[in-house]
Amino acid sequence: MTEDDAVDDVCDDELLTIGAFAARARLSAKALRLYDRLGLLVPAHVDEGTGYRYYRAEQTERARLVALLRQLDMPLARVAEVVRADGSEAAGLLDAYWAGVEARVAGQRTLADYLRARLSGRSSEMYGKFVVETVDVPEQVVISETRHTLAGELPAWIGASLTRLGEAAGDCGGVTAPPFVVYHAEVSAESDGPAESCVPVADAAAARSWVEGQGRSWQSQVRVEPARRLAYTRITKAQVAHPQILAAFEAVEEWIAAQGLTVAGPCREVYFADWEASGPEDPVCDVAFPVS
Known part of the structure; x- marks a missing residue:
């Protein structure tokens, strides 16, 4: 037996x-x-x-x-x-796991929408899902980090660099506006930018002092970002991932051309929400181009 x-x-x-x-x-x-x-x-x-x-x-x-x-x-x-685990601890572990599942599925859903439009040749229909508006942004003093990075490494670098800059902003008079990332050249699986993480701060003199000290090790600088008019569309956390975020950039570019406007500077992502506290369907980022 x-x-x-x-x-x-x-x-x-x-x-x-x-x-x-x-x-x-x-x-x-x-x-x-x-x-x-x-x-x-x-x-x-x-x-x-x-x-x-x-x-x-x-x-x-x-x-x-x-x-x-x-x-x-x-x-x-x-x-x-x-x-x-016991009781509430076990339930908390399950909640954390399931939140990760939902975030992954949301990201996969937006990626599937992006790929479906690409493969069917109906990308223009996808652009219509994005609402594009304009906003005037005043001149800003920013502290920033610049790095050459490929798309796969970009999310981790953005999170780390904005965290470092956000902590440094306390010594520079405080944060005055949402942080943003500027793409000075294409970032993809083959092209490494560079990209620049920026945090607007209140005190230019204190910012210069910070850069002269510890900030220099992170290829940091302080500069004045000129006043700009931005054409932008707001996207969710799930839509931020590459490559589906490209659909948002392309939608804004198409809208700019349709309005007879001209792109007047490098594109950017403006992060206005608490990333960690946001769910996959929550708006967290504006994809934007300076226009004239």
């Missing part, structure tokens, strides 16, 4: 054979062996002579919890964290 035989076998001490436990937990014996190896669901007893695994009936709830978490496509390592 094998370990999987006799589904209804129950040991004298009320231990269930792997077959009986698998039927009760609605899992396969193969899955139970895997969960045992990973420490997710360890048998209550293993016969030293035969190697047969035996389980207690009260282990059924944990087995079913593991199975349900796996139905969410949760990686086994994350499943282990959840089942080992």
